[in-house]
Amino acid sequence: MKANGPIPPFFESTRDGQLCIGGKAAGDWMGEGDAPMFAYARPVIEEKIAQFRADMPERLRLHYAVKANPYRPLLDFMASRVDGFDLASRGELSRVEGIDLPLSMAGPGKSDADLHAAILAGVTIHLESEGEADRALAVAEQVGMTPKLAVRVNPPFALKGAGMKMGGLSSQFGVDAERVPALVTSLIERGADWQGYHLYAGSQSLSADAIVESQRESLKLVVEITNATGEMPSEVNLGGGFGIPYFPGDEPLDTKVVGEALENEFNTLSDDFAKTRLMLELGRWLVGEAGVYLTRVIDRNVSHGRTYLVTDGGLQHMLAASGNFGQLLRRNYPVANATRFAAEATEEASVVGRLCTPLDLLADEIMLPKTEVGDVIAIFCAGAYGLTASPNGFLSQPMAGEALTD
Numbered sequence: 001m002k003a004n005g006p007i008p009p010f011f012e013s014t015r016d017g018q019l020c021i022g023g024k025a026a027g028d029w030m031g032e033g034d035a036p037m038f039a040y041a042r043p044v045i046e047e048k049i050a051q052f053r054a055d056m057p058e059r060l061r062l063h064y065a066v067k068a069n070p071y072r073p074l075l076d077f078m079a080s081r082v083d084g085f086d087l088a089s090r091g092e093l094s095r096v097e098g099i100d101l102p103l104s105m106a107g108p109g110k111s112d113a114d115l116h117a118a119i120l121a122g123v124t125i126h127l128e129s130e131g132e133a134d135r136a137l138a139v140a141e142q143v144g145m146t147p148k149l150a151v152r153v154n155p156p157f158a159l160k161g162a163g164m165k166m167g168g169l170s171s172q173f174g175v176d177a178e179r180v181p182a183l184v185t186s187l188i189e190r191g192a193d194w195q196g197y198h199l200y201a202g203s204q205s206l207s208a209d210a211i212v213e214s215q216r217e218s219l220k221l222v223v224e225i226t227n228a229t230g231e232m233p234s235e236v237n238l239g240g241g242f243g244i245p246y247f248p249g250d251e252p253l254d255t256k257v258v259g260e261a262l263e264n265e266f267n268t269l270s271d272d273f274a275k276t277r278l279m280l281e282l283g284r285w286l287v288g289e290a291g292v293y294l295t296r297v298i299d300r301n302v303s304h305g306r307t308y309l310v311t312d313g314g315l316q317h318m319l320a321a322s323g324n325f326g327q328l329l330r331r332n333y334p335v336a337n338a339t340r341f342a343a344e345a346t347e348e349a350s351v352v353g354r355l356c357t358p359l360d361l362l363a364d365e366i367m368l369p370k371t372e373v374g375d376v377i378a379i380f381c382a383g384a385y386g387l388t389a390s391p392n393g394f395l396s397q398p399m400a401g402e403a404l405t406d
């Protein structure tokens with residue numbers, strides 16, 4: 001037997017013992033046929049946003065990183081609750097069409113067409129290099145507009161203990177800190193509407209201390225660069241990195257500790273920064289725990305004493321649960337039998353998808369209630385980096401459905 005990940009504490013059972021999502025039994029969200037689906041529970045997102053607002057300094061703005069989950073009904077809901085969206089591509093810009101919020105766009109390899117679309121839409125471009133700065137200014141000149149530009153700083157430190165470190169190393173993300181003052185001076189000289197700085201040191205950290213340290217280092221670096229340029233930034237985006245518990249033993253991030261430390265840091269900033277907009281950009285922490293991937297058991301196959309529950313889903317929808325989305329070591333996501341959510345776990349089984357690869361393993365040797373063909377399996381923590389972070393085209397299986405639930 002292997003350990004199951006911790007089921008997020010937001011979900012209950014229906015009266016007949018099924019997993020309840022948005023007032024309905026999980027299986028009732030699935031239509032006819034063999035297409036799995038993602039249910040995103042809006043009240044969970046609401047709770048996370050309320051926690052952020054309660055624990056973080058009042059001054060701190062909250063941006064949503066669209067790439068975590070770009071499902072349009074979810075974006076429309078987020079738009080009513082957050083202070084801005086961070087985009088990672090021109091495709092994401094088209095997904096947010098008609099939404100009236102401050103937008104920024106980060107990410108390496110922005111093409112001239114990307115820059116053109118962003119400038120026309122009034123998006124703040126987080127410049128990843130000097131070359132991108134030159135091209136953004138050239139594109140802006142062609143269309144006769146003043147571009148809103150910020151500089152992504154490749155910080156000389158990384159977020160410790162993060163699932164994915166970005167910073168402290170050579171990287172394709174951002175401009176090395178020592179070259180930033182010269183770039184900022186030149187952007188202003190060349191007539192850009194320079195906005196400020198963007199720092200992003202890593203993702204999926206559950207350590208408040210590590211996040212506090214990286215935020216402190218980030219602010220210190222911004223002050224140093226500001227001293228070097230003599231130019232006050234209108235905006236400083238401190239990144240994010242807030243993680244959620246996925247695996248056995250993971251504990252939730254203590255956002256109170258982060259908020260108190262950040263408030264102290266803000267209080268040490270000089271009055272010159274009084275008008276600077278300070279923000280975090282979060283994806284996973286806001287929406288990850290709200291999502292449940294639901295897939296039906298099509299077959300049971302017993303081989304050499306091990307039971308395989310073969311479902312109509314797989315890693316083509318939920319790559320991360322298979323352990324193939326950046327994890328060093330495969331561990332089980334939180335998984336349950338949604339049809340028998342309240343039942344005791346009595347059998348050991350592995351949950352697999354229907355791709356022709358042993359990598360398509362959604363849960364490895366976990367304890368579940370005795371599971372029958374037709375039961376629905378729930379994979380939790382599927383609200384971020386789920387469907388759009390998976391190789392949907394592989395084997396041409398049916399696409400998963402999606403719903404934002406009450």
Ligand SMILES: *Cc1c(COP(=O)(O)O)cnc(C)c1O
Pocket residue numbers: 065067068086088106200202203204239240241242281282283284285384
């Ligand atoms: C992916 C990304 C985010 C969001 O990260 P989460 O771990 O989902 O919070 C924020 N900012 C940048 C620059 C990113 O690339």
